[in-house]
Amino acid sequence: MTLEDIKEKIQYGDYITLGKMFNLPTATVKSRFLRGNEKAAEAMTKIIIAREKVIEEFRQQLIEEFKEFIN
Secondary structure: OOHHHHHHHOOOOHHHHHHHHHOOOHHHHHHHHHOOOHHHHHHHHHHHHHHHHHHHHHHHHHHHHHHHHHO
16 A cells, blocks of 8 residues: 555544554654654554454444345
8 A cells, every 4th residue: 555545545533543553642643654654654554454344344244134134
């Protein structure tokens, strides 16, 4: 994922999570990320991938549960 790809996928709360990962203030890690810090970009990528995975798993679970009502 390129830096531009990451920026497009950032959502509310991602910088807060990034700050918790580094144990630093949100503004500090946001600045590091926007300046192209490699570790900050790596961590943000992990945040985005994890969020997308959780959403997809939950959606699949809902689909399976609703299949019971449809059939």
